[in-house]
Amino acid sequence: MPEMDTQPLVAKLKKDYALETITQFLHDNAPIPTKSISDLEKRMDECKMRVREHAEVVIYLKSKESEIDDQEGVFKEQDAESTSNLQRKKKKKKKKVKIAADAIDHSSSKRVENYKFPGFKPKKLTKLPNHLEAAQLWDSVLKVQTFKGVDTKILKKLFISEASLAILQDCFWWWFLHKFKPNQAEQDHLFDRISDSFVALLLSTPNFIKDPFFQMYPDCLSQAIYVTFCEAFPESRLCFTDEFKEELMDLVFQWIRGTTICL
Known part of the structure; x- marks a missing residue:
């Protein structure tokens, strides 16, 4: 009676065939569908990017609305003389802001x-x-x-x-x-x-x-x-x-x- 071969199948395959040959055979005859998973991941990344863009726009608009409301409240409470003083202060402030903008570190610019x-x-x-x-x-x-x-x-x-x-x-x-x-x-x-x-x-x-x-x-x-x-x-x-x-x-x-x- 012939002696039974107890060597594992995987070990025999590695011994008789190159790893690249086994890999190619499995790829051709037993492919694993990954396209749907990749498409889902790609779609999720796109959604994340769009949500981030939308959030940036919403925050920007809310900030602008808040600035407008604050300015209207100030003007309603001020008389003509106060308004004139406020405008003069704004001109000075704009000048300071412009000077500060020139000194901004361009490494943080997002444009x-x-x-x-x-x-x-x-x-x-x-x-x-x-x-x-x-x-x-x-x-x-x-x-x-x-x-x-x-x-x-x-x-x-x-x-x-x-x-x-x-x-x-x-x-x-x-x-x-x-x-x-x-x-x-x-x-x-x-x-x-x-x-x-x-x-x-x-x-x-x-x-x-x-x-x-x-x-x-x-x-x-x-x-x-x-x-x-x-x-x-x-x-x-x-x-x-x-x-x-x-x-x-x-x-x-x-x-x-x-x-x-x-x-």
Whole structure:
């Protein structure tokens, strides 16, 4: 009577077949539907963004209504002489406010046209506006992606690697200068460092996942840059039109693939 093989099936499969072969077979024959979950997460993120925008508008309008009510009450109680004095005080106050506005730290500005590029530093990345972190921005983009037939953990590590984080930050500032505050010298410095970072990312990517990773990287990077603009300058979202997005995607695809995006 032949001896019974008690070796576990999983161990036998690992011994007889490569892990990539097993993964591909399971993907082709037993796919797990994730599109509905991804669509739900994407919809939830969109709803959160719209609620936040609506809240900002409501708070702004209530603030304006309160200011108007206060001013009307003051004018009703004042006689002609008091009104004249009040107007003189307002002129002085406006002058002080203007002087103070000139001294505002532009790093807290939420309008893109009011922001100034902090300047290129060869050995240090320029921080993103309003205390945004590149890793968190990448994470928000990756949540709505669908990864098929590849190791998700390895992909995410590559997206939030040091080289990829540097690419996102420098690309954001290059596009900021290109669209709103042109400065060819600064843009050239940023482009050179983007090139170095991309080479570092390319060399650090394992060969078995290189093709699928760089197939999706331009699209994800375009989304990450766009999300950064929306989060950094929430009061300027009307500036970030469909044309803005299309130009951004064309640029990123040309840089990475050498061709514009094919729709």
